[in-house]
Amino acid sequence: MLERKRIESQFADSPLTGVGDGEKGGFTYDAVAMMPDVKVVKIGGQSVMDRGRAALFPILEEVAAAKDMYKLLLCCGGGTRARHIYAMASDLELPTGILAALGGYVPRQNARMLQMLLAKHGGIYIMHDDFEKLPLYFRLGCIPIMTGMPPFGYWEKPTENGRIPQHRTDAGVFLSAEVLGCKRAIFVKDEAGLFEDDPKKNPKAKHIPRITASDLLKADLPDMILERVVIEYLVRARSCHELQIVNGLERGMLTRALAGEDVGTLITKA
Amino acid sequence: MTSKLVTGDGRTHISSSLMRESLVDRRVIAKTNSEREFSILPDVTLVSLGGHSIFDRGKGALLPIADELSAARGKHQMVIGVGGGTRVRHTISIALDLGLPTGGVAQLVGAMEEANAVFLNALLAKHGSIVMQREHFWELPLYLENGMMPIVISVPPYHFWEPPPEEGPMPTHGSDFGLFIHAEVLGMQKIIFVKDEDGLFTKDPKKHSDAKQIKKTTLAKLLTDMPEELILDRLLFTAWKTARHVKKVQIINGLKQGELTRALAGEDVGTVIEKEMTHA
Numbered sequence: 001m002l003e004r005k006r007i008e009s010q011f012a013d014s015p016l017t018g019v020g021d022g023e024k025g026g027f028t029y030d031a032v033a034m035m036p037d038v039k040v041v042k043i044g045g046q047s048v049m050d051r052g053r054a055a056l057f058p059i060l061e062e063v064a065a066a067k068d069m070y071k072l073l074l075c076c077g078g079g080t081r082a083r084h085i086y087a088m089a090s091d092l093e094l095p096t097g098i099l100a101a102l103g104g105y106v107p108r109q110n111a112r113m114l115q116m117l118l119a120k121h122g123g124i125y126i127m128h129d130d131f132e133k134l135p136l137y138f139r140l141g142c143i144p145i146m147t148g149m150p151p152f153g154y155w156e157k158p159t160e161n162g163r164i165p166q167h168r169t170d171a172g173v174f175l176s177a178e179v180l181g182c183k184r185a186i187f188v189k190d191e192a193g194l195f196e197d198d199p200k201k202n203p204k205a206k207h208i209p210r211i212t213a214s215d216l217l218k219a220d221l222p223d224m225i226l227e228r229v230v231i232e233y234l235v236r237a238r239s240c241h242e243l244q245i246v247n248g249l250e251r252g253m254l255t256r257a258l259a260g261e262d263v264g265t266l267i268t269k270a
Numbered sequence: 271m272t273s274k275l276v277t278g279d280g281r282t283h284i285s286s287s288l289m290r291e292s293l294v295d296r297r298v299i300a301k302t303n304s305e306r307e308f309s310i311l312p313d314v315t316l317v318s319l320g321g322h323s324i325f326d327r328g329k330g331a332l333l334p335i336a337d338e339l340s341a342a343r344g345k346h347q348m349v350i351g352v353g354g355g356t357r358v359r360h361t362i363s364i365a366l367d368l369g370l371p372t373g374g375v376a377q378l379v380g381a382m383e384e385a386n387a388v389f390l391n392a393l394l395a396k397h398g399s400i401v402m403q404r405e406h407f408w409e410l411p412l413y414l415e416n417g418m419m420p421i422v423i424s425v426p427p428y429h430f431w432e433p434p435p436e437e438g439p440m441p442t443h444g445s446d447f448g449l450f451i452h453a454e455v456l457g458m459q460k461i462i463f464v465k466d467e468d469g470l471f472t473k474d475p476k477k478h479s480d481a482k483q484i485k486k487t488t489l490a491k492l493l494t495d496m497p498e499e500l501i502l503d504r505l506l507f508t509a510w511k512t513a514r515h516v517k518k519v520q521i522i523n524g525l526k527q528g529e530l531t532r533a534l535a536g537e538d539v540g541t542v543i544e545k546e547m548t549h550a
Contacts, residue, residue, distance in 0.1 A: 002327040002525065006356045009363035015322075015474065016359065016444060017500040029439045032369035046290075050281040080283045083293070084273070087286035090302035095310075095514070097455030131430055154407060155426035155451045158512040162299035167433075175431040179373030190280075223295040229433070236434045239371070 031238055033181025035134065038071045039258055040177040040185045042148055042169065045079030047190035048248050049110045055249055056117070059188060062254045063143065064121040070258055071138045074118075075148035075176065076110035077169040078103060090163045100149075100156035100165035107147040107169050114145045134180075148172040170227040177240040178233075185240055186257050187226065188248035193265020194225050210266045226267070234269050241269040307514045309457025314347045314414065315534065316453040316461045318424065318446065321353025323466035324524050325386050331525055332393070335464060338530045339419065340397035346534050347414050349458075350399070351424040351449040352390055354382035366439055376432035376441040380425045383445060387421045394419060410456070424448045446503040450516065454509070459517045462533050464524035465501055469541025474499040486538065489545040510545060519543045 006012055010027065041063075048055050063072065082103045089099045115125040122142040126133070128151040130144075137144045148169025156165045170187065177185035194216075197205035213234040216224070224231065225245055234243065246253040246264035256263045274285040283289045291298045317339070324331050342348065354361075358379050365375045384401075391401045400413055402420040404427060413420045424445030432441045446463065453461050471481040477499075484492075489510055496507070501521060510516060522529045522540035532539045 002330040004322070004326040004356065005328055006326060007360040009356075009360040010367075011359040011363050012356060013476075014359060015499060015501065016362070016440070017446070017503045027366075029366055030369045031371060031439065034371065034374070046281065050283065052282065054280070080281070080286075080289065083288035083291065084284045084286040086293070086302065087288045090304070091287075093304055093306050093308045095307055095455045095457070097451065098310075128429065128431075150431035151427050151429060152431070153427065154455045155428070155448060156455075157451065157509045158454060158514060159299065160512045161296075161303050163302040164293050164299050168293065171433075172431060175373065175433065178434060179371045179430045179432075181371065222297055223292050225294075227294055233434050236436060238434060238439070 031181075033239060034179065035071070036181040036183065036239070038073050038134070038138075038177075038180050038182050040073045040075065040173055040180065040182055041254070041258075042075045042077060042173040042185070042187045043110070043114065044187070044189045044248070045077030045082065045107065045110060045169065047077070048188060049077065049113070050079040051190070051249075055190070058251055059248045059254060060114075060117055062252070063118065066255060066258050067121055067143050068141065072143050073134065073176065074111075074114060074143060074145040075169065075173045076107045076114060076145070077148050078106040078110065081109075082106040086164050094163070096158045096163050096165055097154040097156045099163055100167070101153040103165060103168065104147065104149045104153060107149050111145045111147050118143055118145065150175055166227065166229045168227055170230045171233075174230045174233060174237075174240060174243065178237055181239040183240065184242040184244055186254070187243065187245045188254055189225075189245055190247060190249050191225075191245075192247040192250070192253075192263075193245035194267070198223070208265055209262070210268065212268050212270055214270075216267060225265070231267065234267065237269055243267040307457070309515060311347075311411065311414070311456045312459060312515070314349055314456065314458050316349050316351060316449055316458055317530070317534075318351040318449050318461065318463045319353065319390070319524065320463070320465045321355025321358065321383065321386055321445070323353075324464060325352065325389070326355040327466070327525075331466070332390075334527050335524050335530060336390070336393045338528070340394060342531060342534050343397055343419055344417055348419055348534075349410070349452070350390070350419055350421045351445065351452070352383060352386040352421065353424060353445045354379060354386060357382040357385070362440060372434060372439050372441055373430040373432045375439070376425075376443070377429045379441070380423060380427075380429075383424050387423060391421055394421075422449070422452060426451060442503070442505050444503045444505070447505045447509060450506045450509060450513075450519075454513045454516050457515045459515060461516060461519050462530070463502060463519070463521045464530055465521055466523065466525050467501060467521075468523045469521040470497070470501055470543070472497050484541055486542045486544075489543060492543060513545070514547075517545055517547060
């Protein structure tokens with residue numbers, strides 16, 4: 001057989017196709033955190049952006065007041081226009097990957113809106129390819145703002161029993177925090193996190209301040225506060241071990257969350 | 271579908287069947303399902319050339335395959351993908367020794383595949399090949415209509431956002447998976463993986479002399495009895511479960527001259543894995 005021109009390495013003969021190639025055979029892995037002090041904050045689409053000025057401006061005041069204390073990376077959700085796109089594309093029976101690519105347009109618009117509003121405080125719109133320039137933006141005192149959508153686009157996996165992409169803006173926020181080595185990601189929504197029932201339909205629903213990812217998955221609820229894949233990934237995350245959901249409509253909540261207070265709901269790895 | 275604006279709960283909604291809905295709700299997700307799905311480019315075959323198995327063997331392995339590909343042009347509409355091979359393995363070794371996060375490793379590996387795409391393009395340019403960058407996704411019909419052979423980047427663009435693997439730090443969304451999704455989203459029905467073995471075996475035939483070739487099987491059968499060592503990304507099979515278009519994945523031995531030509535002609539050489547479709 002024709003010989004391979006190979007480079008000798010730990011994995012030179014590995015097929016690289018399976019789970020667990022990594023830590024077999026005494027291989028040790030000592031992870032380095034890229035920028036563990038960054039605060040990755042999601043600004044909700046339907047929950048915040050679609051409410052317009054009344055909801056967004058007070059949150060942006062909190063962001064502006066906090067920006068010299070923390071390295072803030074803002075990520076945007078989609079909202080009702082994304083829902084319209086998913087509804088149209090499902091009606092046309094297009095594949096999930098097309099929905100994911102199309103759904104990506106809306107959070108980018110929202111990120112650009114945030115940038116315009118935060119420009120005077122150093123708001124800067126960044127794309128996925130700018131991720132490696134984050135240290136520069138923070139060094140300059142900027143607030144980088146990007147889409148919450150991960151860059152999977154056309155390469156999104158087909159969804160079981162439906163067409164809506166599994167990885168949307170919650171997933172992108174979690175994965176950004178995970179790769180940066182941040183312990184916690186903050187999700188600014190219009191509810192104080194998790195309740196025993198839908199608080200929009202049942203105002204007496206009891207608030208859940210803290211729950212583990214495995215308990216949440218065990219409950220097997222038909223609906224969830226964050227995208228299901230995020231909770232599944234949290235169980236096996238290496239760095240990002242806490243997802244905090246706060247009510248952005250309540251003044252001061254984001255500020256307290258940034259200060260490390262356990263307001264809202266915490267979904268934890270263990 | 272109308273585009274009426276709906277207000278009254280503090281938010282401004284656009285009227286649609288998903289308006290105000292939680293996109294995490296299984297019942298809502300199920301509303302977006304239907305029996306059929308639109309096929310964008312159903313008549314195209316995706317041909318993947320292994321990095322480790324073909325490219326790293328150099329001229330002797332690569333030139334005969336390049337000849338077969340150029341002879342097949344005009345007879346078959348093809349999109350070509352290439353793997354990264356030994357340089358990807360070296361990249362991962364170094365990156366993991368340094369402790370880079372999984373997403374950081376995923377960010378790095380695509381470069382080695384892209385280098386192989388350029389190698390192949392240099393060999394096939396006179397036969398109408400072109401390296402297709404991701405941002406030129408929708409130029410694919412243009413290339414195909416003009417009889418060209420687009421060479422695509424195999425690894426999916428998950429980059430820094432690679433999901434945490436079930437085990438270990440190594441990224442799991444590799445080039446076989448990436449090409450599978452590429453074929454699926456465009457509604458292709460057939461993928462041919464050109465490797466250096468006769469197909470799928472019960473174990474790695476390079477390490478075990480008693481490994482048996484699996485000539486023909488179905489996805490369902492394979493999922494119930496998955497070989498420990500696999501010639502294709504495990505996640506390809508996971509994704510295939512929920513896929514709607516790809517019907518046939520064929521693994522052939524590119525070191526045997528003529529096998530690619532026969533596979534393109536529809537012959538069941540190598541290993542053929544089929545999925546029984548529940549809907550068209």
